[in-house]
Amino acid sequence: MKIAVVGTGYVGLVAGACFAAAGIDVTCVDVDEAKLSALKQGDVPFYEPGLSTLVKRNASRRLHFTSDLASAVDGSDLVFVAVGTPPNEDGSADLSHVLAVARDVARAATHSVVLVLKSTVPVGTNKKVCEVVEREGKQRVSVVSNPEFLKEGAAVGDFQKPDRIVVGTDDDHAFELMSRLYAPFNRQRNRIIRTSPASAEIVKYAANAMLGVKISFMNEIATLCEKAGGDVEDVRVAIGSDSRIGFQFLYPGLGFGGSCFPKDLRALVRTGAELGAPCTVVEAATAANRRPVEQLFERMKTTLGGLQDKVVAVWGLSFKPRTDDVREAPALRLIEMLTHEGASIRASDPEGLGTAGLRVAQMKHASSVSLLEDEYDAVEGADALVIATEWEQYRSPDAERLQELMRGRQVFDGRNCVLPHDLVERGFRLHSVGRPTAGETS
């Protein structure tokens, strides 16, 4: 079988590399020539564990890269669309890239082809794409909705061992091709769930919204714990023990970020409003998601006696561990707020310095931010340390080194990932989310 994948980002490249590793002939297409030339050398231009090995192993054998869409479509049984669907100003998804690719594929096709929508797109998009391909092409193009559920940081494993593979199509032939393509990832049990295109589109948003709601809910419970003098960790363990609730996505913190949850929840709210089916729970979760960073900011301001001329070390810039993705990362929003109040920032991240550097450069107070490779260089002279992303290496800070290097004794753990004992023994105060402050009286 031969396929093309259009868009070589986190989703498209992972899908392309995993299909190639399973023996499929894959041509990846992108408009970004710099990205393509790196990939042709076997270099993955972003951080995703395990992906580089897969790309290197399959590049030039079964995994090809090109900017020429027509040559990729030629002879392909299926063409995947995995381009970005960023948010518009009003929260709706920008479909211009998806629709442009659909148009170009239809125009390029010299044989009947299955066009697979992997990008996250609002319900109704499959229909729109069908209209485009009918209008623009001479060949039959069957449009399948196949949303992706991989998580950055564990994307290769998620793709190769998916919980479910949702295939939204009314076309039996297209479904048969999709079933054959996914067979290598489906050996243990049938994970394919066949739905209508509209249901498949809704599944993706509903899944992300449910997870986002869980996070925002837990953050509100954390605030309640703080006000009432409870400990959200005890509450988390006790409610998570109920198998109807479960432990996943029950951690309070700085809120959800990344390229998916914030935009997908906003887009779902928008779709609901357009269809007269208001998604008020999701809307509330989105609004609640802004509060944790604001609360931390206020707490830092009060604890440090103002932020003017304060030096703040920030550990973690990516929106979660094991990725370099800083899109909508809470750390960057916090940094923007802190620098606006006159603080200077010394920040570190194991993988996200490059991507964060591009975002910081666009900030109003970019000159107040230093990005440092070593997290202990970052704490030098700092009045406070914020742990904004729970990377493994930040979970047991060397309290002795912090004591030597820092000017102040305040640690703000935005992810509840640090144990207090060592820090408290060295005279630090550890502020967490929804828990009593440790070292309060020392």
Ligand code: NAD
């Ligand atoms: P990305 O921004 O990392 O990659 C998109 C790629 O598409 C870029 O390389 C860009 O150059 C390319 N592109 C844009 N227009 C193009 C065109 N006309 N022709 C060829 N290439 C083009 O995006 P991503 O994170 O991989 O997300 C892609 C889609 O998958 C989005 O809809 C997203 O919501 C969805 N999704 C993302 C994740 C995730 O964890 N990142 C998970 C599930 C679903």
